[in-house]
Amino acid sequence: MLVHTVLSTHVTSVRMENDPISIIKEDHKTVEALFDEYEGLGDSADVSKKKVVDQIIEELTIHAEMEEELCYPRFKKAFNKEDDKMVDEAYVEHEGVKDLLEELKSLDARTPEFDARMQVLMEQVKHHVKEEEGELLPTVEKEIPEEELEAMGTEMMAFKADRSAA
Numbered sequence: 001m002l003v004h005t006v007l008s009t010h011v012t013s014v015r016m017e018n019d020p021i022s023i024i025k026e027d028h029k030t031v032e033a034l035f036d037e038y039e040g041l042g043d044s045a046d047v048s049k050k051k052v053v054d055q056i057i058e059e060l061t062i063h064a065e066m067e068e069e070l071c072y073p074r075f076k077k078a079f080n081k082e083d084d085k086m087v088d089e090a091y092v093e094h095e096g097v098k099d100l101l102e103e104l105k106s107l108d109a110r111t112p113e114f115d116a117r118m119q120v121l122m123e124q125v126k127h128h129v130k131e132e133e134g135e136l137l138p139t140v141e142k143e144i145p146e147e148e149l150e151a152m153g154t155e156m157m158a159f160k161a162d163r164s165a166a
């Protein structure tokens, strides 16, 4: 059972160089690590807090734009009407996250409002990631052919490289 799982994962990764699912999950891990870093900082660590949050804002902004420009429209094209609802919901969740990011940009890290927004942001992102990885991405794997996924993954890598360099 375990051997089978390991083997099939290995085969997938060998066949597909730029796998959109792995790219998305890697980004999620990066953001979750930054959340842990934020939570590990004490109340008085305002400067480090601001630095970590700036990184979180940057990561989430690029990730959401990448999904909205290169992934979600293709998901909708490939999905049936019922599954489309997951993508529609994901767009709305992104809007909520982006609103919080905008608010965080203009708030002082020393205020309780800042922490309150960070707490809500972390909850919302964790919820979104859970749905994306648990429902959306498995449907993507099922419904979108491998060549198409690979082409999408190549564009995603280029998008990320381009945006990170800017």
Ligand SMILES: [Fe+2]
Pocket: 024, 028, 063, 067, 129, 132
């Ligand atoms: Fe995502």
Ligand SMILES: [Fe+2]
Pocket: 064, 067, 090, 094, 128, 132
């Ligand atoms: Fe997303």
